[in-house]
Amino acid sequence: MATIKDVAKEAGVSVATVSRVVNKSPKASKAAIESVNAAMQKLGYRPNANARALVSKSTNTIGVMVGDVSDPFFGSLLKAVDTVAQAHQKHLLIGNGYHDATTEKEAIDLLINNRCESLVIHSKGLSDQELLQFAKEVPGLVIINRHIPEIADRCISLDNQHGANLATEHLIAQGHTKIAYINSEHDIDDSHHRKAGYQQALHAHGINFNEKYCAEAQPTDEGGEQAMIDLLSRNLPITAVVCYNDYMAAGALSALEKQEIAVPKDISLMGFDNGLIAKYLHPKLSTIDYPIQTMAKQAAELSLALVSGNSSMTKGTIFQASLIERSSVIKQESPDS
Template identity: 45%
Template sequence: MATIKDIANAAGVSLATVSRVINNGPKVGDKTRERVKKIMVEMGYRPNANARALVTQKSASLGVVLAELLDPFFATLAHGIETVTRRHNVQILMSAGSIEKKTELKAIETLLEHRVEAMVVHSKALDDDTLIEFARQVPGFVLINRYIPEISNRCVWLDNVAGGRLMAEHMIRSGHKNIAVISSRYQIVDPIQRIDGIRQAFEEAGLSLPESSIEYATPDQEGGEKAIQNLLAKSIPFTGVLAYNDAMASGAMSMLQDHHIDIPGKVSIIGYDDVLLAKYCRPKLTTLRYPVEMMAAKAAELALQYASGQPPEDGVTFKYTPTIVKRESVLTI
């Protein structure tokens, strides 16, 4: 494999000149720059990203902190980021935060150790002040799926209150009055906001949502099964279920079918996220489309934009709104 010395010899220039070309530095004429680049291509030379970081104190990478790496939601989020980094020829350094304060902090600090200056962070456990401080330290620091007013133009976020309202309004318009909610047990803002939206829709319709009709569990299929099992054990009457996400909805559907409860004949259900799983449930799941891939691409573009010293105008925010996707799991009664 060709080295920087080989390129310098072939081009008849100094090592410093080749280094400047590699790092887009000044003091190199256009003709010389093009000649060196041409020779690099001909000799198959590829700059070492780690070595470049040592010289420039910067990394040609975008750091990403996700809650989980295997969850379909976060896989879709990662794919949205990857479409941007591929276009910009930037590598991804990815880490999991696991919705735990210490783990999220370690994930961000690890990226900083790699001199990452563009970073998309999904953080639910760290407090606002810590994230605001990181935004001051890291040029391209961007939050996804979280809103902090002090750094609002670095936040790409979803209106979860509106999402909760939408799913409740659709279930109520379909004629359902006895509606249960299965939600995430994690003490983060998303489930709180979605239930706030649900309560708003209930109040406007003159309905109540007693605490006994809300079950909390892990936001996965097993959690959905457990939540429905608890509702059935308490003999809570319901003809509709609003689920925190599609995974919980899928688990709930499985438990209901195990109890020979027809969907949507006896119980209608709405999920949230519109991950691929929703299309392959039986019946196909009515859900809220979370434009996570679009949001992730925007967050990646924004992080690279900040890192390059070109921030958006002051006062610009990046709020997204979910939309209802009607399939087969809701029956009008």
């Protein structure tokens, strides 16, 4: 990693000048600030030797960035990483990214500058190139729930397209052809891939895709309810719905109940994630199992192995989702109208 001397040489200034710029001294000229900042960015240098501490000094801390700690999905992820951390006598430092590029970058910078030698990063806002740069700088960085080919051995992800395809195939196997899809409105690969999986299943069975059967909203129960109300307002002959996640499915169920539309008698419903809520809805929700705890444990173990130089550790993995059958889906008996 670059040293302060490397920065000084690149910028064409003295080490003292670099120090003044880093410490925001009023004695640093505008020209010096610009040249030093450009040199630090080019070389990937971090002030106060925090980056070098990643290699030379352990802080017994695993840094984790998630979308939002208030989301139960990320709570499960954090719990799994913490289990690994405790087994290795380490602690967690947590940051929220909120699927926003600027916020994610700030969170990762904070984790690095606090000398986290291992990082488990759930990023949906930053570009592949930005994450590749972080991965180059931090040997112990592992990406979860995203696949970047250039660092595939440091990515733990789920085949989201296969999962949504599996959910839609299950409904088709039960005789449904008028299948709606409720998606997250977030512009992230998860929502794109899951919708693609839904479309893939329709195409495989000769069912025409119709955008009118799709609605988008925030990936929450409120969003799911809003999207279901939107779909119902279109007066479509829907017999089944695939939802982006279990919380959207819960919201869709609420909207259907308010309209006295019975699940699964009138409309069958599929979720995604197999979160805790899926088992306690009425009817119990058929869904797609997302093994986030297993994935998070593997990500944490891989991160620690990368830091220690343990090359025998299992590398990146693309997990496959599985179908969980409960009570919210039944066979479509009558022919489509």
